[in-house]
Amino acid sequence: MDRSIAALRRAASTTLAAAGVPSPAADARILLCFATRMEPSELELAALHGTQLPDADVELFEQLVRRRAERIPLQHLTGRAAFRYLELAVGPGVFIPRPETETVVQVGLDFLSQAELSTPRCTDLCSGSGAIAAALASELPAAQVWAVELSDAAISYTRQNCEPHGVQVLHTDATQLPAELEGGMDLVISNPPYIPPGAVPREVEVHLHDPQMALYGLGEDGLQIPRAITAQALRLLRPGGLFVMEHAEVQQRSAAEMLLQAGFTAVRGHEDLTQRARATSGRKPE
Numbered sequence: 001m002d003r004s005i006a007a008l009r010r011a012a013s014t015t016l017a018a019a020g021v022p023s024p025a026a027d028a029r030i031l032l033c034f035a036t037r038m039e040p041s042e043l044e045l046a047a048l049h050g051t052q053l054p055d056a057d058v059e060l061f062e063q064l065v066r067r068r069a070e071r072i073p074l075q076h077l078t079g080r081a082a083f084r085y086l087e088l089a090v091g092p093g094v095f096i097p098r099p100e101t102e103t104v105v106q107v108g109l110d111f112l113s114q115a116e117l118s119t120p121r122c123t124d125l126c127s128g129s130g131a132i133a134a135a136l137a138s139e140l141p142a143a144q145v146w147a148v149e150l151s152d153a154a155i156s157y158t159r160q161n162c163e164p165h166g167v168q169v170l171h172t173d174a175t176q177l178p179a180e181l182e183g184g185m186d187l188v189i190s191n192p193p194y195i196p197p198g199a200v201p202r203e204v205e206v207h208l209h210d211p212q213m214a215l216y217g218l219g220e221d222g223l224q225i226p227r228a229i230t231a232q233a234l235r236l237l238r239p240g241g242l243f244v245m246e247h248a249e250v251q252q253r254s255a256a257e258m259l260l261q262a263g264f265t266a267v268r269g270h271e272d273l274t275q276r277a278r279a280t281s282g283r284k285p286e
């Protein structure tokens, strides 16, 4: 049997493509790195040298490819998800962070850098893996950051990813926070659940493996939780503070109306890196 990296990668890409995996070649490369414990550059060098892999690595790799072909998310197989400069721990029970949320974090960071605060105070509502809070705390070491997550299944990931960066993690309902937190935040960011009840996501990885509680925003339009989060954000912020919330592309107008109705000013939309309208921000009036 040919146990070379090139041959294994070719066979895996073919298997994954046949199973409908959206990025078969990239997934095959990541799983090869994981099975061999090699960095991507080491893997490419070994591939150039025609290195044959040991049986144990081949067996592990083929097992991972079979599971990925069953559409188990890549991040559940490796236990890791890349987010901005971080590698986060993820697994069943927690929402896998997405690239568009990296842009939402950037909107918050740009606001804080213009505000030139010595110790900015930030809260991430509906934290999941803690991606937003951990990114804020790691990129702004002087900031005080809170992460709020309700799910019993997700909270261990929130803690694991956030606590090393000094984030204070609250295991509670983000729509009903204690009054002592209110009024002092410079920035509130949220990527809440926002999918309407009938709009089941097409990707198998999402509808079978992301927790329902992370996806569906309740109410006919999926915006019941986002509405409650918007009201909570207004209470948390200091006058002039910024709220940024992620939403679906089709919810841009509803999100802007929601922020205006709640009392935010300077409401504006933000696009992700593929120019889709995926977030809306507003300032608490001075």
Ligand SMILES: C[S@@+](CC[C@H](N)C(=O)[O-])C[C@H]1O[C@@H](n2cnc3c(N)ncnc32)[C@H](O)[C@@H]1O
Binding pocket: 095, 096, 097, 098, 101, 125, 126, 127, 128, 129, 130, 131, 132, 148, 149, 150, 151, 154, 172, 173, 174, 175, 190, 191, 192, 193, 213, 214, 215, 225
């Ligand atoms: C779309 S996921 C986002 C997770 C993370 N912020 C991210 O961007 O990757 C939404 C998260 O909100 C949590 N959640 C849902 N309702 C909540 C509530 N009322 N209070 C706090 N967290 C909630 C879910 O458990 C899930 O982790």
